[in-house]
Amino acid sequence: MTQTGTPLLEARGIAKYFGAITALRDVNFHVNPGEVLGVVGDNGAGKSTLMKILSGLYHPSEGELIFSGQPVRFSSPKEARARGIEMVYQDFALAGNMPIYENIYMGREPGLKLGPITIIDHKRARHMAQDHLDNLHINVKSVEQNTEELSGGQRQAVAIARATAFDAQVVIMDEPTAALAIKEVGKVLDLIKSLKDLGVAVIIISHRMDDIFYCCDRVMALYQGTNFAESLLAETSRNEVIGWIMGTKGHTESLAHDRLH
């Protein structure tokens, strides 16, 4: 599944220190176009820190980021977004008091730009939102619905639509199914698969093996702030990945079972 050639986004020798605490050390990472990568690890393994570095929220203390073969430095999430690296948050981060279409284009409203202010073309924004949602096969009653009226799965879909509204190259998702009702998980995972068909690289942080094994091409594990293991999905098993999360390799089914109970 993994394509050969230059990775879309790569991190080399990343370290991140918070005072005396080492959150990440010598982490290497890459994701290819159209690939869905699962990132697993226990709490405190450094998944979130790594994702925050990739999305421009943190600067790495050491190491470098390479985007499409070019070294890059992001001083803010805005710069990462300008390169097409988008983040979808666990709590969706939507303004519930505002319509779907305004949430999708927040901060990037279409219209007449006058210095720092844009006079919004609401009609165009509504049409753009409708077209975009149709492309992603997301069904809502109307793009003018406030997001607080939506179910958890629909909100996640709107958050994904916002992330992909402008030529996204890489979409990073933090626990995309953690806040959803079980019956909605499948729809969101299918949506993630459809992003892959559009050539978008997707990075999923998840604790749910079901999610990882349903839609990922490759899985990598962090353990205590460093690379622990990595494999194409087809070449590993649930128990092995669960073992990686706990910091053990060469797992047998019985051992995983013992560890879990």
Place this chain on the structure above:
Amino acid sequence: MLYNPKLAKFLESYGIVLVVIVMMVVIALSRPEVFLTPQNLTNILKQNATLAVVALGMFVVIVTAGIDLSVGSTMALSMVTLALASRMGLPWPIVLLVGPLVGVAVGVVNGIGLTWLKLPHPFIMTLGTLNAVRGIAYLVTDGAPISGLQPQVRYLGQAYYDLGIFAPPAGIPASLIVVAVCALGLWFFLEKTSTGRHIYAIGGNPQAARVSGVNVDRVLVLVYVISGFMAGLGGLLLAGRTDSGFPNAGLMLELDAIAAVIIGGASFFGGRGTVIGVLAGVLIMGLLRNGLNINNVSSFWQMVLIGVVIIFAVWIDVVRRRASVRR
């Protein structure tokens, strides 16, 4: 009961205007010979112009789930500084600018306290400026009013246009036009511009605004600057109407402004409310006072009634939220 979403949406947006119309009919029926005179109607508009302008500024703050307690003090400081400037003989175009500029300055201080000093809630910062700014207003005047303004400075607060129809002193007040321009400008800003929509987004979910690339701190400073500007403009209108700047002007004005915004349907939790609602809220308070006055009800009862109206209005807001938010 039949549920009609279009009717529900209409009532949510314009129900408050119906309340104003019903109030006017009731008061008109109670004292038709007084209420409907052009002079009384002119008075209602003139007396409430200052509150309307200040409440519009307060509204923008409340949309971000903030509060600006300093507007009354800011208005007083604006009034006394513009009166001083007028007495010093500065040219009138400059005196006109003094009031709103003082308001902007207080707004900048509020905004910086909130974002740069990271005070935990705007209540605290603006409670501080409520006291400090009022103190400064007393200091610069020694506590005494300053009267005698240039006629050009008085114009906006005092002039009215009888249009050849109304007998003086009745007509369309210039201050009504100021209110209308402010309301239209604010409506356009809040509904049609990106920054205006970001103000609503911050009130709904600041985190959503932040991750969408909105500079939340910068928008918050702007919001308190708008509130300060409007308080200063309110000061200019009141100074014009009373031909003086007095340092104890606008005592408790912040509470009237908050009341008008809340009665007008804006949510105290932020993110909800309309400009037309704020104007209706101001008119409801003004009509209530006027209606009780012309029926010779004591001003003590007016306070009781306004209190009840505030509680009732917020209760409606609570019920509406409970009905609309999906769990």
